[in-house]
Amino acid sequence: MRRPLASLLFAALACACPGADLPSILNNGIDYVGLEEGSARLGLRLERSIPQTTVMLKDGAQPVARLIDHSRDADLKGLRVFLGDPVIERGGKFYISRTDYEFRIVPRLRPDLAGPPPRQPHVIAIDPGHGGTDDGTENRTHHSMEKTYTLDVAERLKKLLQAAGYAVVMTRETDVDVPKQIRSEIANQANADLLVSIHFNSLYPNTKTTGVEILLFPPRTQRSANSWSPGEKNDAQATDAPVNAYNAWNSVLAGTLHRRVLDALKTGDRGEKFEHLGVLRGLKCPGVLVESAFLSSDSEAERLALPPYRDAIAAAMLAGIQDYAEVIRRLRPAPISAPGPAAGTSPGAAPAPATHSPPTRPSAGP
Ligand SMILES: [Zn+2]
Numbered sequence: 064m065r066r067p068l069a070s071l072l073f074a075a076l077a078c079a080c081p082g083a084d085l086p087s088i089l090n091n092g093i094d095y096v097g098l099e100e101g102s103a104r105l106g107l108r109l110e111r112s113i114p115q116t117t118v119m120l121k122d123g124a125q126p127v128a129r130l131i132d133h134s135r136d137a138d139l140k141g142l143r144v145f146l147g148d149p150v151i152e153r154g155g156k157f158y159i160s161r162t163d164y165e166f167r168i169v170p171r172l173r174p175d176l177a178g179p180p181p182r183q184p185h186v187i188a189i190d191p192g193h194g195g196t197d198d199g200t201e202n203r204t205h206h207s208m209e210k211t212y213t214l215d216v217a218e219r220l221k222k223l224l225q226a227a228g229y230a231v232v233m234t235r236e237t238d239v240d241v242p243k244q245i246r247s248e249i250a251n252q253a254n255a256d257l258l259v260s261i262h263f264n265s266l267y268p269n270t271k272t273t274g275v276e277i278l279l280f281p282p283r284t285q286r287s288a289n290s291w292s293p294g295e296k297n298d299a300q301a302t303d304a305p306v307n308a309y310n311a312w313n314s315v316l317a318g319t320l321h322r323r324v325l326d327a328l329k330t331g332d333r334g335e336k337f338e339h340l341g342v343l344r345g346l347k348c349p350g351v352l353v354e355s356a357f358l359s360s361d362s363e364a365e366r367l368a369l370p371p372y373r374d375a376i377a378a379a380m381l382a383g384i385q386d387y388a389e390v391i392r393r394l395r396p397a398p399i400s401a402p403g404p405a406a407g408t409s410p411g412a413a414p415a416p417a418t419h420s421p422p423t424r425p426s427a428g429p
Pocket residue numbers: 192193199200209262263
């Protein structure tokens with residue numbers, strides 16, 4: 064992240080984020096903060112393991128993160144997470160980009176320090192990927208189409224969410240084309256509190272790869288995962304998209320969905336990756352895209368053909384949304400009754416007021 068001195072001073076004064084006044088260095092124009100100081104700020108201890116290029120962050124004796132020098136491949140509480148910039152070592156000290164510190168490390172390890180949380184979720188937007196003339200990917204052995212399964216799982220998830228007291232808006236309910244930006248607009252118009260986009264993966268001609276992958280919209284100045292491949296250009300964007308207002312909470316939502324889907328399906332962890340996704344860009348609430356399985360794998364396509372497997376995916380997504388809601392609930396305790404209309408605080412209550420004004424937050428404890 065490029066930051067002139069004036070903006071750094073402003074950030075230190077105006078930002079409640081715990082990294083604002085950490086010692087920093089510039090690396091290739093990116094602002095990096097000291098990992099040791101950054102960990103201490105979160106009440107964590109940094110421990111180098113052998114080989115020296117790996118560091119663990121520990122909460123007491125419990126490892127909560129593993130980071131590797133010159134790598135974006137990290138482990139946060141047992142989940143594989145690709146950072147937006149590689150960790151670096153300078154003069155025997157480890158540094159992490161300020162963007163990764165503020166939007167990946169802090170929200171996942173200390174969400175109470177991640178700034179004002181968004182609204183408690185009441186209205187959930189479900190986006191069944193593809194549809195109409197856009198089939199998505201297709202399993203070439205079984206001829207099963209992605210667009211069919213995304214809608215099927217979305218309908219299962221909708222029933223589960225409604226039974227749990229949430230209001231649901233679907234970006235499509237039939238086999239129709241819906242442009243990506245219209246999908247985020249449908250969520251915004253419904254005043255959705257979060258969006259989950261449902262897709263299934265493909266790596267043809269590779270038919271062996273299986274597992275769960277979670278996609279998030281990259282923060283400004285960070286690249287999509289694909290753009291790190293040899294020969295690809297840096298595709299970082301210079302300005303914020305609307306969904307970037309929720310960088311920290313996109314990460315929290317990605318983590319809760321990632322853990323539940325992975326635990327339920329017991330497949331490989333392909334990690335959380337950045338991609339400039341049209342369906343997420345315009346969102347005025349947190350949102351992530353979940354790829355629960357590979358349709359290019361015959362074994363995963365065969366499992367996906369079984370309704371109980373699709374039920375398991377939907378149930379895991381419900382649990383991930385509920386886990387996210389619980390994180391927000393802990394950070395936004397129920398308001399003390401005051402004169403005038405008050406927002407509901409349980410999923411069954413009336414939706415929050417129809418505004419997207421910046422959330423305010425009482426001084427929340429951990
Ligand atoms: Zn897809």
